[in-house]
Amino acid sequence: RQELICALCGEPIVPKSPGDRPYTGDLGTAYEGQPICDTCYDEDTCEPSATIYYGKDNEEISLIGSCRNETEGDFRVKWHSTDPWRGYYECESDEYVEVFTDAILSGHESEEMLKKLYDRVLERFDEENINFARVFCRSSNVFMTSLEIWVKKDFVQLLKAHAIIAEAKGEVDYDNPLYSTGILFPRENLEKFKKLLGKKYEITTDKDLADLAAEKGDGLLAELVEASKGVK
Ligand SMILES: [Zn+2]
Structure with missing residues (x-):
């Protein structure tokens, strides 16, 4: 009988009862379809590479780790290294298009403005029934949080989304050089x-x-x- 090896930790996977099938890496992860042991699978989202919220509520969280992907493949992550010790994750999607991204720098003048802009955009998207997701990718820079809003790939929704963002940017004085x-x-x-x-x-x-x-x-x-x- 062939022994199954966990693709993440390299340890053999011991079935608890005969006929048990091991976990396999989720769709849209680096370990897609490969066997994963219970421990690795359970702990995979403790430090997620990306956190996704569908819509404006914070209740339903979808996480992406290295072998688990709770977005069912809507989003995938890619690691970009800036040097051997640092880097950041970036999301990709075939279903959604990124319409807004910015970095929140803690302590900078732009912090408040961006939070205001963000809240306004979420509120308006919600009112206009825009199908969107908020994506937070992990980076090795603890002072920076990337802020991304993605909209379902639909022409009318995308046009509306861009109009709303432009309007909200005007309201919060986004282009003031103070913020850049x-x-x-x-x-x-x-x-x-x-x-x-x-x-x-x-x-x-x-x-x-x-x-x-x-x-x-x-x-x-x-x-x-x-x-x-x-x-x-
Ligand atoms: Zn393992």
Whole structure:
């Protein structure tokens, strides 16, 4: 008789009674269809890779671990490593489309605004009967929580969803530069940069500057040094 080995921990799976069939990895997981022992299966969602809430209520939670997927394959997760120790999970879906994503940075000015925006969008989606899910993926950065809203792949629902989000962004002043600065660079440095090279490069947010730095490489620093000479 062939012994079954748990695909997660590598231990043999001992059936409690003859004819017992072991758990198998759920649809849309890395261990899909492979045998999993009781212990691994039971503990898999203790530290989920993703937590999904359908609709605006927090009562029904669907978790995704490495061998369990309580969304029945609606969502799948992928790990992205940024270096050998750090990274984040990202969700994928064939049934839903991501309509909004942002990172909540604890302690930043944007924290309150994003929470307000989020609440408003959920309320309006609910009123308009939009079929949506909220997705939280785990990242190794404890100060950042990713916030994602996904809408069922339906043209009319998607159009409505985008209109609602745009309206809600206006209500909370989402595009105020206050919310997109002070994240990647100290604000005084960004201001100084704008003073020196603001005529040449249109920079409003931290991301604009980060993109420019990536595009220009060392050349940008040289330009900055040159421009600051002229100021003296
Ligand atoms: Zn196991």
